[in-house]
Amino acid sequence: MSFNLKNKKILVCGSTRGIGFDIAKKFYEEKAHVLFTGRTSKKISEIDKKFKNSYTFKCDFSNESDIQDLKTYIKGNLGYLDSIVCNIGFGKTQTGFEESLDDWYKIIEINLMYAVNTIKTLSSLLKSKNNPTIIFISSICGLEGTHAPISYSSAKAALNLFSKNLSTIYIKKNIRVNTVSPGNVLFKGSTWDQKLKENKKKVLKLIEENVPIKRFANPREISNVVAFLVSDLSSFIVGQNIVVDGGQTNTL
Secondary structure, three states: OOOOOOOOEEEEEOOOOHHHHHHHHHHHHOOOEEEEEEOOHHHHHHHHHHOOOOEEEEOOOOOHHHHHHHHHHHHHHOOOEOEEEEOOOOOOOOOOOOOOHHHHHHHHHHHHHHHHHHHHHHHHHEOHHHOOEEEEEOOHHHOOOOOOOHHHHHHHHHHHHHHHHHHHHHHHHOOEEEEEEEOOEOOOOOHHHHHHHHHHHHHHHHHHHHOOOOOOEOHHHHHHHHHHHHOHHHOOOOOOEEEEOOOOOOOO
């Protein structure tokens, strides 16, 4: 199936590793004009060497000045955007209720407020006549009770509701807003990769008992869904949270 994304101008926030990287790579393979972003010069340099016709920009989305510089870069090099994939998040913190208030503020800021600020700053670059889209990458942790850190789950739940409310506002500008909530995704350097190295038997048992499909997702299974939502094939999908979890969640 072709997603017809050739020449689409797409920003993927946080795209030098993991799910974000594969999303950007998928767009690159679809011959879109992809803007990769990452926090380190080393990672950006690696992308430059591997993806010759892409765009790259070193950006820390916690830094307002970086986001403004990114906006200037987009105006000067791409002119406008057709889509923003907001893949900003961090969930490595304590489970239970042992986190300090500072930990809570930090996790909520990273997983919610960075996305809010990014869209506030960059959404004016979306060209309304091109059926533009915004996609937030969330998590099934924001849907129901899990063993994930409470602060992270709470922040993702807030992100989901932010996306839903934003969709009703931005559709008036012809901008479709949707969310993708992945389940357990395995890639090199991921949390699950580390857990497998620490106790493979325990992790595989957990997946066997909790995920009906009985395996991890690979990043491409997430990227394909994102590509669909960015494409005109999903033109009537607005304000939805697409869950890609192998059947793990019980929420309707």
